[in-house]
Amino acid sequence: MSSTSLSATDGQAADLGALPVGFQGRIRAIQVDAGTSGPLPGPELERRLLELGFTEGAPVEILHQGLFRDPIAVRVAGTTVALRRREARAVLVEPA
Amino acid sequence: MSEALVAPLPAASGAAAPWVALVGNPNCGKTALFNALTGSRQHVANYPGVTVERKVGRCMTAGGREVRLIDLPGTYALRARSPDEAVTRDVVLGRLRGEVAPDLLLCVADATNLRPALRLILELKETGRPILLALNMMDIARHRGFRIDLERLSRELGVAVVESVAVRRQGTGALLARLDGMLADLPAPGTVTWQEGAAGAVRAAQREADRILAACVVAPRDSSSGTRRIDGVLLHPVFGLVILLAILFLMFQAVFAWATPAMDAIDAGFSAMGDLTDALLPEAGALGLLRSFVHDGLIGGVGSVLVFLPQILILFLFILLLEDLGYMARAAFLMDRIMGGAGLHGRAFIPLLSSFACAIPGIMATRVIDSRHDRLATILVAPLMTCSARIPVYTLIIAAFIPNRPVGDGILSWVNLQGLVMFGLYAAGIAFALLVSIVIKKLLWRRHPTEPFMLPLPDYKLPSGRNLAIGLWQRALVFLRRAGTTILSMMVLIWFLSSVPRPPEGATEPAIEYSFAAMIGRAVEPVLSPVGFNWQISMALIPGMAAREVAVASLGTVYSVAGGEEDTAGLGEALATRWSLATALAFLAWYVFAPQCAATLGVIRRETGSRRWMLVSFGYMLALAYLAAFATYQVAVVLGAG
Numbered sequence: 163m164s165s166t167s168l169s170a171t172d173g174q175a176a177d178l179g180a181l182p183v184g185f186q187g188r189i190r191a192i193q194v195d196a197g198t199s200g201p202l203p204g205p206e207l208e209r210r211l212l213e214l215g216f217t218e219g220a221p222v223e224i225l226h227q228g229l230f231r232d233p234i235a236v237r238v239a240g241t242t243v244a245l246r247r248r249e250a251r252a253v254l255v256e257p258a
Numbered sequence: 259m260s261e262a263l264v265a266p267l268p269a270a271s272g273a274a275a276p277w278v279a280l281v282g283n284p285n286c287g288k289t290a291l292f293n294a295l296t297g298s299r300q301h302v303a304n305y306p307g308v309t310v311e312r313k314v315g316r317c318m319t320a321g322g323r324e325v326r327l328i329d330l331p332g333t334y335a336l337r338a339r340s341p342d343e344a345v346t347r348d349v350v351l352g353r354l355r356g357e358v359a360p361d362l363l364l365c366v367a368d369a370t371n372l373r374p375a376l377r378l379i380l381e382l383k384e385t386g387r388p389i390l391l392a393l394n395m396m397d398i399a400r401h402r403g404f405r406i407d408l409e410r411l412s413r414e415l416g417v418a419v420v421e422s423v424a425v426r427r428q429g430t431g432a433l434l435a436r437l438d439g440m441l442a443d444l445p446a447p448g449t450v451t452w453q454e455g456a457a458g459a460v461r462a463a464q465r466e467a468d469r470i471l472a473a474c475v476v477a478p479r480d481s482s483s484g485t486r487r488i489d490g491v492l493l494h495p496v497f498g499l500v501i502l503l504a505i506l507f508l509m510f511q512a513v514f515a516w517a518t519p520a521m522d523a524i525d526a527g528f529s530a531m532g533d534l535t536d537a538l539l540p541e542a543g544a545l546g547l548l549r550s551f552v553h554d555g556l557i558g559g560v561g562s563v564l565v566f567l568p569q570i571l572i573l574f575l576f577i578l579l580l581e582d583l584g585y586m587a588r589a590a591f592l593m594d595r596i597m598g599g600a601g602l603h604g605r606a607f608i609p610l611l612s613s614f615a616c617a618i619p620g621i622m623a624t625r626v627i628d629s630r631h632d633r634l635a636t637i638l639v640a641p642l643m644t645c646s647a648r649i650p651v652y653t654l655i656i657a658a659f660i661p662n663r664p665v666g667d668g669i670l671s672w673v674n675l676q677g678l679v680m681f682g683l684y685a686a687g688i689a690f691a692l693l694v695s696i697v698i699k700k701l702l703w704r705r706h707p708t709e710p711f712m713l714p715l716p717d718y719k720l721p722s723g724r725n726l727a728i729g730l731w732q733r734a735l736v737f738l739r740r741a742g743t744t745i746l747s748m749m750v751l752i753w754f755l756s757s758v759p760r761p762p763e764g765a766t767e768p769a770i771e772y773s774f775a776a777m778i779g780r781a782v783e784p785v786l787s788p789v790g791f792n793w794q795i796s797m798a799l800i801p802g803m804a805a806r807e808v809a810v811a812s813l814g815t816v817y818s819v820a821g822g823e824e825d826t827a828g829l830g831e832a833l834a835t836r837w838s839l840a841t842a843l844a845f846l847a848w849y850v851f852a853p854q855c856a857a858t859l860g861v862i863r864r865e866t867g868s869r870r871w872m873l874v875s876f877g878y879m880l881a882l883a884y885l886a887a888f889a890t891y892q893v894a895v896v897l898g899a900g
Contacts, residue, residue: 192457202710205457212460213334214712215373217468225486226493228595233604233711235493235591239373239468240481242715244591244604249710 559749
């Protein structure tokens with residue numbers, strides 16, 4: 163399955179990279195595909211996201227964003243992490 | 259920068275003191291705890307072969323046991339991505355050559371942010387070494403409403419747990435007492451079961467950490483509402499950038515304005531030492547040569563470099579302060595998009611900012627950038643940032659050639675022409691750094707896209723004065739060591755070249771006309787005359803490559819030896835009568851790019867691990883310097899400034 167089909171169809175889950183500041187929800191899955199991993203091999207991006215605390219079930223909230231919407235500051239399970247929207251697209255979330 | 263200090267320090271007496279390694283996440287207060295435990299009894303060097311700082315120190319436990327501490331670079335996992343993290347992994351696994359495996363791991367955790375720390379501890383347990391977990395910043399955690407069941411936590415993790423408050427005087431008592439007990443009866447190290455895990459293993463470890471967290475910690479609903487409110491302003495897409503610019507402006511204002519009294523005092527001190535030498539030694543004969551050596555070579559040389567110490571300390575004070583406050587990560591956040599336009603990583607902001615003080619700490623700070631290509635690009639452009647060694651060159655020439663008057667009437671009367679030229683030189687450095695980066699990243703390395711930007715934003719906290727003082731003291735030591743070795747030896751060499759051979763009996767020309775320096779300068783002059791440089795400048799450029807600021811000192815030596823006048827204040831006047839405006843402007847343009855000093859080249863070589871990048875860096879800056887000076891000189895001559 164791919165992230166685009168989820169966000170387009172069921173309306174329940176969306177990727178974190180597309181959401182506005184103020185969004186609150188929970189992580190449903192970490193899903194790395196060609197569109198999100200960019201220069202990193204997919205498994206490497208997945209591990210880095212996990213190490214920064216983006217694990218399934220963790221609560222997330224988008225706190226701030228930079229000039230031109232990028233990067234974003236995300237509160238995830240008690241820690242604040244800055245990342246670009248491109249990588250945030252690998253984080254599938256559902257609203258709280 | 260010594261690499262000879264990798265061997266463990268000898269124990270004070272009897273059996274060797276045990277080694278305790280401090281491990282923890284970045285921003286957990288690990289270095290503050292290290293400073294609290296060791297105070298001034300610490301030493302910073304490098305691990306062999308890499309420029310990762312090796313910080314070691316000593317402390318006494320409650321029971322009078324001496325302990326050797328090593329502060330390892332912060333990390334989220336033992337799986338290493340950067341040279342820093344590789345050092346941490348190899349030391350805790352006892353794999354680093356020349357390094358003793360630690361007897362005990364002191365794992366430091368931010369009590370207000372235990373989630374990543376617990377996963378790291380689960381990983382550290384697989385090293386088989388005894389572990390003591392210090393819950394640091396317990397005062398803040400309590401204040402924010404965290405309730406942590408220490409006994410349960412210790413039981414669940416299977417490691418000893420103590421509280422600590424690194425920034426309080428009594429905050430390490432429990433830790434030292436516990437350390438005493440554990441070191442008295444150390445178990446033999448177990449077997450290493452650790453191996454690098456895939457994503458599944460990280461998930462499993464975090465699940466276990468979350469289970470323990472839920473069982474032992476009651477967290478407040480929002481633990482960092484203060485930080486969030488501050489970030490609402492400081493990370494605002496527009497106001498945040500305005501505030502960042504204001505902070506940078508204040509910083510440079512401080513570097514120039516606050517440092518002046520201290521710099522004047524240092525200058526006066528060295529002048530007095532010079533006068534004392536003149537009073538003690540005769541001018542004629544062999545002792546005259548000694549007098550010239552001591553006054554012009556030693557005192558003049560060291561003085562011309564030490565005078566920058568106040569500026570460097572003020573700049574580092576700001577950098578350390580912003581880092582301790584937690585603002586540096588925010589600056590990277592704000593700058594990421596803007597620097598990304600030039601192909602640079604948001605994390606490159608801190609190294610480039612440090613490069614305004616000196617390219618050496620700047621280049622060393624690029625270690626936080628994981629991707630090799632992003633790191634190389636930052637290393638290549640860092641020396642284009644106007645380092646403090648260029649300041650004396652700029653101020654000397656600007657004072658001598660640019661009129662000190664307002665640019666215009668009305669609102670323009672606030673803008674001073676000299677200040678505007680100074681600003682222009684800084685701006686030119688930044689503009690060309692971005693331009694070079696675009697060329698490198700967008701043209702040469704199109705196939706290597708920029709690494710993702712992923713950076714934890716720590717909660718804001720008040721910095722501790724003691725920590726700042728220790729940090730500044732270490733910066734000062736590094737600078738003084740450099741001034742006392744590289745720069746001093748270059749100054750002695752310059753003095754030698756410009757004083758030997760002595761003029762023949764009955765010589766009519768100034769003594770320097772007969773020296774080696776004049777011969778070298780004249781030999782290089784034909785190459786540099788198209789950019790408007792005379793032989794004195796040609797000569798000064800060569801030692802200027804040892805350290806940029808030495809160029810001013812050697813111009814002073816050349817012209818004062820030639821004219822027999824010794825006050826440096828007169829140097830500007832001497833230049834104003836001898837150089838054309840076109841030459842002066844070309845000299846400034848040259849120094850925007852000035853091929854970097856020998857020490858910077860050395861660091862580039864060590865950091866990139868190859869001679870190639872050092873040569874690339876030297877070559878491209880030399881070419882840019884020549885082209886810029888050539889263009890400036892020729893245009894100025896056409897405009898009538900020749």
